[in-house]
Amino acid sequence: MEDLLLNIVKEATGSKLNNLKQRAQEAHDLLSAQQNLLRSPSHELRSVCFLPLKLALESKRSKLVSLALTGLNKIVRDERFQAGTEPEDDSLWLPAQLLLATSSLLSHCEDTQVHILRVVLNLACSASWALNGRLVMLLLSRCGEAYETGTQPVRAAAQAAASQTLTAFCTFLDEECQEILQQQQKHKNSGSSAEMVYTKTSAVACFNEAIPVMQYICSKLEETKSLPKSNDIVVFLLECLLTLVNTLPHTVHSNIHFTTFLWQRFCPALLSLLGAPGDTSGQALTTSQSKIVYSIGIQVVRLVGRERALRPVLEALFHRMLLLPSPPKRLEPLRAARELLRSPGRLADLLLLSGPIHRHAGDDMAIIRLIMDSIEESSQCADSSVLLSSVECVGALLGSLEALCRGEGLDQEAADLTNTRYLTLEQADYTGPLTYQSLARLPKPYRDVVANLRYQSDSDSSGIEGNIPDVEGGSETDCSGATEGPEEDGNITDDSIMDDDSFLTNQQLQKLYKLPKSLNLGRTGIEECNTDVERHNARHFVKTLQHILLPNLMSLRSSIQVDEVLQEFASKCCQHNSAQSYEIATIMNADGVYLATYSALLLDLKLVKAGHYEEQNKEVSVPITEAQFVEEIHGSGVLVYVSATWLCELYQNVLAKSLLLSAGYDPKNSHQPALINLLIDVGGLSPSQLLSDWQKLQKVHGTPESSAEADAGIKLSRRVLTCCWDSVVSVLGAPLGEKPHLGGTSALSRLVARRARQKYKQKIRDDIITASLEGLHKAASLSNTLKLQVRSSSILALLSASSCKNQGAKLQASHALSLDVLLSKGLELGCHSSACWPHVFSACVAVASLEHSLFSKTGSTQLVMVAQNTQNNIVTSTTYSDPQEKLHMSFNVTNDEETCVDVYSFLHNASYCSDQSSCNDATVAEIVEKSGANNTQGQGLLRGVYAAKVCCVLSQKADELFHSAALRLSLPGLCSFLTELCKASHTQLFTRYEESPRQQKKWWRKELEIQQKPPATLLLHRIGEVTLKCIKSGRPLIHIMKVWSIVGPHFMQAACHKDRTISKKAVTCIHDSVTALLNEQAELPHFHFNEALIKPFENLLCLELCDMDVQDQIVACLCEFVEANRTEICSGWRPLFGTLRVANAKNNAAAILDVFRIFLSTDNTLVFANAALDYILCLLSHIKNSNIEDNHIEYTAQAGNQTSDNKKSLSFLDKEPEFPSKILIGPVDLCIESLKLLQNCAAILSMIYNMPKCPNFNLTHRMNIDTNPQLVDSVIQNVEVVNFNQATLDQISYEILSIQNDFDDCESEKITLAHMDKQSGVLKIYYILLEGLASASILSAPKNQPFVVETLFKLIRDLIANPGINFGFYCINHILLPMVQNWLRQNVKVQKPGEVWQNFKHCCGLASELVVDYLYHLYENQHESEEYENPAATLALKQLLLILIECIAQPSENIARLGTSCIRHIILSAGKILTVHQWEILAVTLHRACTISLHPLQQLTLAFKENSDSFYGDIATVKVAARKDSSASENERLYELAQQVFLMQSQRYCNKCQGKNCECEVTKGVVIDDRSYVFLLYPFDTNSMLNPDLYTIRVPFRNLVVGILAHQMLVQTISSALLQNLNHITPILNILQINSCSLRGILTKVNAKHVNILLKCLEISNVRSKEFDVRPGLKFLTQKVGNLSKSANLYTQANTSEVVQIIVLIELCLDGIEKYSINPKSLKEILSREEKTKCLIDLDYVEDFLKKLQVKWDRLCESYINLTLVIPDASEESDDEGAPTSETFSKPVKLNDFKQDEEHDNLSVSTDSESYLERDILPNLKNDEKLVQTTEIKKSKLRQQSCSLDERLLQKKDKNENSTDDETNELAGKYNTKVIYERYKIELNNIKYDRNTLLQMRKSTISSDNIIMSCDNGSDLAKSKSCHLWIKEDAYDKFKKSSPAHKGPKLTPFTTSCIPPPQPVPTEIQQQRAMSIFNDSVAYKTTRIETMEACLELLNSLPSEKLAPLATILKSGAVLLIGAPDEKIKKAAEVLLQRMNISYIDHDNY
Secondary structure: OHHHHHHHHHHOOOHHHHHHHHHHHHHHHHHHHOOOOOOOOHHHHHHHHHHHHHHHHHHOOHHHHHHHHHHHHHHHHOHHHHOOOOOOOHHHOHHHHHHHHOOOHHHOOHHHHHHHHHHHHHHHHOOOOOOOHHHHHHHHHHHHHHHHHOOHHHHHHHHHHHHHHHHHHHHHHHHHHHHHHHHHHHHHHHOOHHHOOOOHHHHHHHHHHHHHHHHHHHHHHHHHHHOOOOHHHHHHHHHHHHHHHHHOOHHHHHOHHHHHHHHHHHHHHHHHHHOOOOOOOOOOOOHHHHHHHHHHHHHHHHHHOOOHHHHHHHHHHHHHHHHOOOHHHOHHHHHHHHHHHHOHHHHHHHHOOOOOOOOOOOHHHHHHHHHHHHHHHHHOOOOHHHHHHHHHHHHHHHHHHHHHHOOOOOOHHHHHHHHHHOOOOHHHOOOOOOOOOOHHHOOHHHHHHHHHHHHHOOOOOOOOOOOOOOOOOOOOOOOOOOOHHHHHHHHHHHHHHHHHHHHHOOHHHHHHHOOOHHHOOOOOOEOOOOHHHHHHHHHHHHHHHHHHHHHHHHOOOOHHHHHHHHHHHHHHHHHHHHHOOOOOOOOOOHHHHHHHHHHHHHHHHHHHHHOOOOOOOOOOOOOOOHHHHHHHHHOOOOOOOOEHHHHHHHHHHHHHOOHHHHOOOOOOOOOOOHHHHHHHHHHOOOOOOEOHHHHHHHHHHOOOOOOHHHHHHHHHHHHHHHHHHHHHHHHHHHHHOOOHHHOOOOHHHHHHHHHHHOHHHHHHHHHHHHHHHHHHHHHHHHHHHOOOHHHOHHHHHHHHHHHOOOOOOOEEHHHHHHHHHHHHHHHHHHHHOHHHHHHHHHHHHHHHHHHHHHHOHHHHHHHHHHHHHOOOOOOEEOOOHHHHHHHOOOOOOOOOOOOEEOOOHHHOOOOOOOOOOOOOOOOHHHHHHHHOOOOOOOOOEEOHHHHHHHHHHHHHHHHHHHHHHHHHEOHHHHHHHHHHHHHHHHHHHHHHHHHHHHOOOOOOOOOHHHHHOOOOOOHHHHHHHHHHHHHHOOOOHHHHHHHHHHHHHHHHHHHOOOOHHHHHHHHHHHHHHHHHHHHHOOOOOOOOHHHHHHHHHHHHHHOOOOOHHHHHHHHHHHHHHHHHHOOOOHHHHHHHHHHHHHOOOOOOHHHHHHHHHHHHOOOOHHHHHHHHHHHHHHHHHHHHHOOHHHHHHHHHHOHHHOHHHHHHHHHHHHHOOOOHHHHHOHHHHHHHHHHHHHHHHHHHHHHHHOOOOOOOOOOOOOOOHHHOOOOOOOOOOOOOOOOOOOOOOOOOOOHHHOOHHHHHHHHHOOOOHHHHOOOOOHHHHHHHHHHHHHHHHHHOOOOOHHHHHHHHHHHHHHOOOOOOHHHHHHHHHHHHHHHHHHHHHHHHHOOOOHHHHHHHHHHHHHHHHHHHHHHHHHHHHOOOOOOOOOHHHHHHHHHHHHHHHHHHOOOOHHHHHHHHHHHHHHHHHHHHHOOHHHHHHHHHHHHHHHHHHOHHHHHHHHOOOOOOOOOOOOOOEEEEEEEOOOOHHHHHHHHHHHHHHHOOHHHHOOOOOOOOOOOHHHHOOOOOOOOEEEEEEEOOOHHHOOOHHHHOEEEEHHHHHHHHHHHHHHHHHHHHHHHOOOOOOOOOOOOOOOOOOOOOOOHHHOOHHHHHHHHHHHHHHHHHHHHHHOOHHHHHHHHHHOOOOOOOOOHHHHHHHHHHHHHHHHHHHHHHHHHHOOOHHHHHHHHHOOOOOOOOOHHHHHHHHHHHHHHHHHHHHHHHHHHHHOOOOOOOOOOOOOOOOHHHHHOOOOHHHHOOOOEOOHHHOOOOHHHHHHHHHOOOOOOOOOOOEOOOOOOOOOOOOOOOHHHHHHHHHOOOOOOOHHHHHHHHHHHOOOOOOOHHHHHHHOOOOOOOOOOOOOOOOOOOOOEEEOOOOOOOOOOOOOOOOOOOHHHHHHHHHHOOOOOOOOOOOOOEOOOOOOOOOOHHHHHHHHHHHHHHHHHHHHHHHHHHHHHHHHHHHOOHHHHHHHHHHHHHHHHHHOOOOOHHHHHHHHHHHHHOOOOOOOHHHO
């Protein structure tokens, strides 16, 4: 310094500078004089030195100026000038002196000014200068002046100097404050209270000095506002302010004066500076100025952000900054906000309000809310830079929150404050309003400003325009985002709801596959139950649980053990329950008990945790209602049998008393027993939603200790996020798409679209998206850290929407990071919020498809690059399987040789460990960083090796995600994970698949078809994988149950997919899961979980949801289960057999048989009992279905004449040549093997029947058997339509054949299934087995039928031994016999091939034999004395006989023969052992059979009058129709039979054809064709009937012949029976043509009543034969139709029945006379008595027999004598009345007998009746196969009625007599438009024939399929219910009068008023007829003579003592015979009379 002063002295030349020179010299001298002790104070030195320098400066000489500047600097630096303390007077302080020295500043040039200002700056930077507020203001003022006038460099220097000065000042004040505080602390520690002068306030009072400085700057600022062009200085002042607030320490906030100044002066000043937006006065701040103001605002937050009192002005400031400007003008405010938000400290300042919390709980958040509102509103702005800023703001906020969570930005004090304010994390949640609410919070002056603005402004202030409410409050603005937050949230939740719906109600899928609702594994609650028993059992269960199970459970250490004990407990409960008697047992299964136990204990635990059981907490709400409790168990998706009553009782018991607490559970104990952990896992009660075992492992690993700061930071962050979440989502989502969840155009596609138009904007847009995604990544991480996972779905939705697009092999870096976030955070977020899962899964799919595009064929170069770029060993392999396994996808591999590289090798570093989500080298972020994708050239894309690396890392994370979910999630978490995964997979499989074909195909794109398939990367694989891991992870069974109820149905739906690979995969998934479970988990008794496991297979097959391939795959799976795990299948057998039951066995026969065999070999009766029913049904199904296909093949045998069959069979054979062996060999075996197995099964059942403790058989939801057992139908169809009034014959009641009484007797004697069965239901199963086998015998293929039938009979026969004969009878009565009848009826309806009839005959024969065997067995086992008749035996006999009667009534020779021979067999075999009652049944049966078999004959006979030679009917029109429904061979046989029944033995031979049937006349000129003939009987009055076909009776010729044949066989049987064991006479059998058979000893039980019935049978036979024999016209007609050589007759039948009757009567009379000792006198009395109406005792019958014998004998004699009285030339003899035959021809029919008002020509009736009927009236009757017989109308009782056609026919069938002729009109009305007549018929009708015209049968001139030629006759066959022949005049008149006049067109072309006269018969026919009748009469005579001779011979062979008693009876007849012309007979009669001691002269006197 001295030297410098000397230099000045040197330079100061000239007079002007003398003063300078002098001063410089003085200064120099003074400095030199300074010695150690005599130093001047430093301020003196300074003042001396400053003076020359000041003068030098003012001299303006450059040299001096530069010296002066150097001097200034030296003074500032030199220590001498700063030593010691400063004086009081601040004007002597260095700064003041410096200011004085440089007062000439403004007059200098620019450089000098800059230098001077630098000196000030240097001074400010030095540590040791004294400052106070006044000096600071002076300095500021000086700098300000320099700034205002100076150039740019000067300004910069001035600004720097001012700022540094302020900084130094603040530092000075702070140091002072700290010093005082330290002093305080010292005194505090030393404890001297007297010294404690200072307080904290006194310490901060130091800062009072700063107030005037700030006041000064503010005043200056206000001044500038009024000055024009003052803008320059404003910046300077603002910067000074900024520096000031920047440098003040935080402690200043406790200075009350300072804070008061801030809110009263400082902030308002800032506000007024900012002014109103859009201020036109030109006074508004520029952007740069505003920027500074904003920064000041931020610093104010730092200083006093925590002061509650200052909040209003701060809010006003931020309101002005951020909300008043319109969004496009918010760029700078937003940037400022970003700065604020970027600092965790500033955030903390805003969040931590000092002082107690007031009623405005949200005060602390108001500014943040205000800032967020502004950001949110700005994010909607079109200006992309504003958008970018708003997104960056949110990013900054999230970043700060992350820092806060680490404890950054918080000091100890703040942390303590936070932690005391919010004790738990949840308490920190923000609950206030979600927008910045109220202007009322702002200071009044500011409010007024805003209010004014509101009125003036219509400019751009969108933030306030018209929106700011009254001062009192209300929402600040609608545009500020007030609504967006909640809306956004609402939309996102709506979105997830929408997803649910689209999944659950996927109609398309339902339609596609017709999936029934029951497809889900289905609940099985038990509805009906005994409430009291259920409740009692539930209470007992609770006790057991409490006292036995829980104490045991509490002691166990591992959750697996606990679960096993629970399973055993459930099993034992059911075991105990099933051992109870039926009354007190409950319906339950172990699954139900197991689930209920878990639910009860879990409820208990929840109640304990909620404090429900504590006395004082009685008001605690219950976590689950009773109904929910029940539903939870019933709806669990597995088979649960537990009643709701039982569960309700259990629930109430748990509510009443805690089971856990009473078992010793202590909730306060830190160490919880395994049971509690298990329950926590099942209920998801742990906050982390992870398994407790996993959490224990984590604890072992150790977690980093958290600090108080970090805890506080987390709480504050949570508070901010709960407040701003929706805004954050809204802002981050804005750039990514309008509405992220609408799935419209994505951000990317929109970006691409704009690229063309706005290339220059692209960069900023990319930045925005990158920023958004980064923000989302932070938000996702935060939601995890802050336990806000529930809200995170919206974030993940945005991430997945933007990043999960399929972009081929390109990958954007930001997307890679998004995928990384989704996969890394997915599990944690998802287990708290299931809405997150869909997004996580879409990320998995995206990664997999990326992998696919990178590493599949197209992108295989990438592979090599990865391999080359990773310095690991390259693993190569020639197969594709490894990576394919890894990638879970199907590559389209074309070249097998291709080398495959292990792209994942770089992941497996030594340091890599599976628990860490990333390894050293391989985090996605690091790879992205290395790749340089974010550099300018990178364009944000990852390419080549980096893409591949990232892909590998992501792929591995996806694997890890699924792996962790399976192993770590607690049960509810796992269930929600799988539910969502299944939904996602479902959408992937079915939705996309349907949509993709809509894309237009391009002809050159062949690969398009591949694209239409579902994606190669299926989630289905993942589901299978997770399920397997769950099963194998050792989770408790309850977890597996719940998991299966979710994934099972999904696999099942996937198995129905049209794409074979998918369906195959789904079946494989089920297979793998089931196999794993069978291996892992042994099913205990009474559990049914395995049933639920295999159920999907059963549903798939039973509902026919899948194709054949899948079926075969399923069958193979089942076979594999059985082979590998036969003992573990247990309850799974049921659905297994349910599946096999409908499976196609053709290709798998051997395997299926193995399964069947294995099941039977099981030694577990419980398992057998559970599945036996399903097993049996399955076997039966295969028995029925095997070989059904072969029917076609069989028909080919007869295909020669059936072309249609031929075609069918050929096409069948064409299709099947691949495996004919299988058709012919496999299935036959299957049937026969199944039958064997069924026998074994029956054997096991009968064995089980005898077991003392037999398990209950599973019959639930199956047929209820014993309600209505089947019986044989006793009504024979189409037979008893007409009963004829033959008073003498039909007086027998068939009531005894009714089966109801016997059925009732069986019930009363307890021969019913319910009574015979045991509690286990074993007989029901046995019954179902036999019932199924019986129906199988009808339904199975014909070639299998014999085996099935044989098995059935063997099994029923075995029933005798065990379970007993009554059960055997029950099965015969209700299964076997109804089946035989059904089979018979079925075969009749449809013409079956011969083989089927053969099988039926076999069956019917066996049935007869079986019943006989059973009867014998009963007989042998009953004691001699008792006459007990088993009602079941009688029922069986009766039902069998009813069936046999029905057989006899069939128009088939074989069946009719079968019926008769079976009856014969019964009489022969069982006759000896039948009871009296049973014999009566047998006799009545024979009577009914005889009657029915002659029914066709009787019907025909009725149409003709006696002795009439007319062959077209006398009482009805008879026509003959020909039909092509037969074959030549059948007809040939029919003609043979006709000869047999209609000709006597002597007539069948002629001289030429010896020894065989005569064929001469038969075959002459006649070709046997395939036509059959039907007699049609029409009523005469057809003109009055509009539809005569309804009343037509049809009698097919076949029925007639077969009926008579059957009848003759019956007569033979009856005769044989009656003629055996005759004591008194030996019959002469040779004339009877009865085959002798051994029937000895059968009549022991036969009494007179039975014999009487049998005699009536013979009487019917006799009468019917005679009726036929006296109608020559009918006989001639029959001869022609039957191709006979001679006239048809039934002489043999008549004679046989007559002779047998006489023989038997003689025997009975002799017996009776002997037994009752009747003498001749009383005999005479008896004969003269009136006939008794009813015989009661044997004597009555004997009297009856005596009379009958007399009548019979007399008739016989008379008829013989009548023969001889008149012998006409060419006519037949008359009947018994002796009328001359010639009269028959000569006497015309008297018309007035059948008087009619009007007569029509009947030929007009439709003759095409067969087809007509079939077509319209009776659609269910086929014309070629059915004899239609409709019921007659009782015309004498007319009633008006109208009913539909079907009903009408029904009524007729029921023999209803209400029908009237009206119906006929009604029918006519319906059908009168039909053209019924064809031309040829009308032509035929126009010819008037003679009444005796012949019907030429074979030589018809008209050919048609149904030819009917006929002539009419003037009489009517009238019918009624009782079927009297009704021809009375008055009745007929009545009928004619009451039929109403016909309206509409008549159906006839002619109306004539009288019967046409007789028309001539062609001569040839007349001759034929005459010849026939003549021959017939000769034959008749011969037979009568033979008969007479035989009878006389018989009588004469009797010994005299036997003949004598009969004298009274026989004499009158014998006397007649004396007049016989035949010598032989005459002689015999005389001999007879002599032997009876009667002379013909005196016989009257006897």
